[in-house]
Amino acid sequence: MTDKLTPLREQIDAIDAQILALLSQRGRIAQEVGHVKAETDAPVFRPEREAQVLRGVAERNPGPLKNGDVQTIFREVMSACRALEKRVTVAYLGPPGTFSEQAVYQQFGSAVEGLPCASIDEVFRATEAGTADFGVVPVENSSEGAINRTLDLMLATTCVISGEVSIPVHHSLMTKTGSMDGVTVVCAHSQALAQCQVWLNLHHPGIERRAVASNAEAAVIASRDPSVAAIASEMAGEQYQLGVVQAHIQDDPHNRTRFAVIGTLNTNPSGRDHTSLVLAVPNKAGAVYNLLAPLAKHGVSMTRFESRPARIGTWEYYFYVDLEGHRQDEPVARALTELQDNAAFFKLLGSYPVGL
Numbered sequence: 643m644t645d646k647l648t649p650l651r652e653q654i655d656a657i658d659a660q661i662l663a664l665l666s667q668r669g670r671i672a673q674e675v676g677h678v679k680a681e682t683d684a685p686v687f688r689p690e691r692e693a694q695v696l697r698g699v700a701e702r703n704p705g706p707l708k709n710g711d712v713q714t715i716f717r718e719v720m721s722a723c724r725a726l727e728k729r730v731t732v733a734y735l736g737p738p739g740t741f742s743e744q745a746v747y748q749q750f751g752s753a754v755e756g757l758p759c760a761s762i763d764e765v766f767r768a769t770e771a772g773t774a775d776f777g778v779v780p781v782e783n784s785s786e787g788a789i790n791r792t793l794d795l796m797l798a799t800t801c802v803i804s805g806e807v808s809i810p811v812h813h814s815l816m817t818k819t820g821s822m823d824g825v826t827v828v829c830a831h832s833q834a835l836a837q838c839q840v841w842l843n844l845h846h847p848g849i850e851r852r853a854v855a856s857n858a859e860a861a862v863i864a865s866r867d868p869s870v871a872a873i874a875s876e877m878a879g880e881q882y883q884l885g886v887v888q889a890h891i892q893d894d895p896h897n898r899t900r901f902a903v904i905g906t907l908n909t910n911p912s913g914r915d916h917t918s919l920v921l922a923v924p925n926k927a928g929a930v931y932n933l934l935a936p937l938a939k940h941g942v943s944m945t946r947f948e949s950r951p952a953r954i955g956t957w958e959y960y961f962y963v964d965l966e967g968h969r970q971d972e973p974v975a976r977a978l979t980e981l982q983d984n985a986a987f988f989k990l991l992g993s994y995p996v997g998l
């Protein structure tokens with residue numbers, strides 16, 4: 643066996659040497675890019691360029707490696723190259739171990755400075771204040787719908803959306819001991835409790851459910867108190883040394899959460915983009931119908947339509963709309979101008995590459 647392996651491993655060693663030489667060449671060019679950007683004060687992180695590189699490697703991938711795996715490798719290569727220019731700081735809903743943190747690494751790779759925050763509000767504040775270069779905030783979950791606090795803060799702050807990222811959300815029930823003996827409370831973020839309610843009703847109908855600030859927070863509590871079980875990711879469980887009672891307890895096996903990358907960067911077109919905006923109309927018959935007419939007229943598809951009460955005491959609403967295309971694409975630009983003319987309120991949140 644050894645005789646057969648030796649020449650193959652020699653080939654792998656030779657290839658690794660080439661990969662390493664090429665990586666270092668790539669790194670040196672990224673440093674030059676960094677110098678050019680510094681001269682013009684241009685942004686280091688360019689989501690549209692990174693999206694194009696990742697789409698390109700999937701299109702050109704000759705196999706046998708899977709597209710997703712090749713993209714993970716290139717995501718890390720770009721992350722390391724970007725860090726040679728500047729290590730970007732990204733605020734997220736902490737503590738470490740949350741799905742928000744996973745979304746940060748999914749978008750930026752691991753050569754990034756994560757800044758865990760106590761609340762979604764704080765993520766917006768840190769990003770607005772420039773303490774962080776970007777923030778990552780949950781926007782919607784495939785089972786539970788919109789994250790209302792994020793929608794409200796999109797409206798209230800000056801942050802724009804520079805990117806989006808979607809990750810699978812798998813919940814595990816975990817305790818300090820790995821068993822449910824003596825457990826009287828299940829802690830999790832309210833969204834996670836909602837996403838696992840059918841399973842909990844079936845398997846632990848009598849146990850108190852307590853909403854806490856985040857799933858990772860629940861994991862911290864469970865790591866200190868054996869009468870508490872946490873619902874969180876297995877990553878959080880590992881971080882806080884919990885034993886898994888039951889993995890994959892979310893009611894929908896395809897459960898996903900979409901996150902927005904917020905910041906001050908107006909991302910350029912990548913070729914496959916989304917545009918997000920908030921609109922309001924006067925409270926009269928046909929107003930919403932008329933409002934959206936420019937989309938049909940210019941052939942722009944709407945991928946999301948969400949309403950939030952305006953909270954001014956009357957039955958008025960803000961509409962959160964996602965469109966296919968970039969604000970600089972001709973049909974989108976035309977539709978946006980007409981939408982703005984028809985709307986009582988109009989705020990463009992940003993255009994950004996469609997998440998992988």
Ligand SMILES: C=C(O[C@@H]1C=C(C(=O)O)C=C[C@H]1O)C(=O)O
Nearest residue numbers: 672675686687688691720723724
């Ligand atoms: C090298 C650049 O800077 C960053 C790193 C990239 C890379 O390593 O490919 C791509 C985009 C930027 O986020 C660039 O802008 O081209």
